[in-house]
Amino acid sequence: MSDNNMVKIKDVVKSFGQHQAVKNVSIDIKQGEFLTLLGPSGCGKTTTLRMIAGFESITSGEIVIDGKSVASQHPYERDVNTVFQSYALFPHMSVEENIAFGLKMKKYSKAKIKEEVERVLNLVQLEGYGKRKPDQLSGGQNQRVAIARALVNNPKVLLLDEPLGALDLKLRKQMQIELKHLQQKLGMTFIYVTHDQEEALTMSDRIAVMNDGHLEQLGTSREIYETPKTKFVADFIGETNLFEGEVVDSSEINAVASVEGNQIPIKPIDGLSPNKDITLTIRPELTWIEGSEPSNGKPSLQGKYVENIYVGSVQKVIVALPSGKNIVINESPMNASDLSPGDEVNVCWDVDKAGVLTS
Numbered sequence: 001m002s003d004n005n006m007v008k009i010k011d012v013v014k015s016f017g018q019h020q021a022v023k024n025v026s027i028d029i030k031q032g033e034f035l036t037l038l039g040p041s042g043c044g045k046t047t048t049l050r051m052i053a054g055f056e057s058i059t060s061g062e063i064v065i066d067g068k069s070v071a072s073q074h075p076y077e078r079d080v081n082t083v084f085q086s087y088a089l090f091p092h093m094s095v096e097e098n099i100a101f102g103l104k105m106k107k108y109s110k111a112k113i114k115e116e117v118e119r120v121l122n123l124v125q126l127e128g129y130g131k132r133k134p135d136q137l138s139g140g141q142n143q144r145v146a147i148a149r150a151l152v153n154n155p156k157v158l159l160l161d162e163p164l165g166a167l168d169l170k171l172r173k174q175m176q177i178e179l180k181h182l183q184q185k186l187g188m189t190f191i192y193v194t195h196d197q198e199e200a201l202t203m204s205d206r207i208a209v210m211n212d213g214h215l216e217q218l219g220t221s222r223e224i225y226e227t228p229k230t231k232f233v234a235d236f237i238g239e240t241n242l243f244e245g246e247v248v249d250s251s252e253i254n255a256v257a258s259v260e261g262n263q264i265p266i267k268p269i270d271g272l273s274p275n276k277d278i279t280l281t282i283r284p285e286l287t288w289i290e291g292s293e294p295s296n297g298k299p300s301l302q303g304k305y306v307e308n309i310y311v312g313s314v315q316k317v318i319v320a321l322p323s324g325k326n327i328v329i330n331e332s333p334m335n336a337s338d339l340s341p342g343d344e345v346n347v348c349w350d351v352d353k354a355g356v357l358t359s
């Protein structure tokens with residue numbers, strides 16, 4: 001593993017009959033990294049994980065784990081373990097027996113098994129629960145047992161397929177932080193599958209966003225959220241306002257596009273030229289409302305105030321543009337709005353805070 005990559009996914013394709021579920025995906029995953037495969041249902045993330053685990057064959061391409069191509073290896077020969085959403089615990093066995101199962105198969109001594117079971121129960125904060133059966137535990141506790149059972153084998157890579165999907169929101173958020181801390185403490189490579197973008201942003205070192213079988217973007221949580229490279233990523237991660245536009249003028253230091261019938265300053269990214277189609281992505285939390293057009297040259301769109309939606313941490317202000325399209329602005333609930341429906345307002349943002357997408 002000379003290049004510090006624990007898992008290399010190289011140009012991997014998976015076809016089910018005529019259907020390509022995974023299309024030429026390449027990802028290098030570093031030792032000790034928390035990498036998340038994120039995307040909507042059916043985008044191919046579980047299939048990708050199953051190919052790493054060895055539960056699914058690869059149609060073409062290669063997967064390398066710890067420097068070895070795994071094409072000819074059975075799942076049990078790979079240095080990986082998988083945690084599923086469904087826990088997959090043996091109901092008639094106690095927590096200890098569930099965790100010890102794999103070690104017994106490997107003919108570990110009783111003393112070693114006891115020591116290892118205690119070690120992992122401690123890691124997942126379930127000391128004292130060893131004698132219980134799965135039906136005497138909560139969903140969150142059962143998922144901890146499933147994680148402990150996977151960790152007891154000391155795999156080089158832990159694969160997790162929507163492991164928190166069955167838990168309620170509060171427990172899920174708590175477990176996200178716990179799992180992240182556990183991964184950091186162990187320094188183990190985690191490959192995590194979820195369709196929940198907030199979960200991915202919270203836990204991951206890097207996120208691989210997948211769409212319709214292909215890799216849309218690979219980057220840190222911050223890169224994916226703040227500088228999405230495609231319309232799909234901008235729309236899928238967080239909430240955003242997307243506007244189609246056309247470049248009117250561009251130079252190295254500034255650019256202007258026609259958006260919603262207005263000439264709007266945009267960020268002068270590479271590759272812009274007059275008449276080029278672009279999409280502007282404007283996050284609701286990076287916009288604000290002013291009564292009159294900003295005099296400082298900041299971009300703005302004029303529209304009519306529609307309504308305020310209170311969602312607790314923010315209030316969403318909806319403004320209708322002349323085209324009929326709405327734009328959403330997040331404001332602090334402290335800013336009680338005295339606007340009435342139909343009032344003319346200007347929605348403003350900083351030019352460098354709106355993403356310019358060309359694909």
Ligand code: ATP
Pocket residue numbers: 016019021039040041042043044045046047048195
């Ligand atoms: P979800 O979040 O719903 O689990 P996913 O992103 O994990 O979705 P996959 O389960 O990888 O998606 O499925 C990707 C595509 O491959 C889907 O269109 C699915 O129907 C198809 N697929 C998966 N497994 C098989 C199979 N064994 N036979 C045929 N098609 C399959």
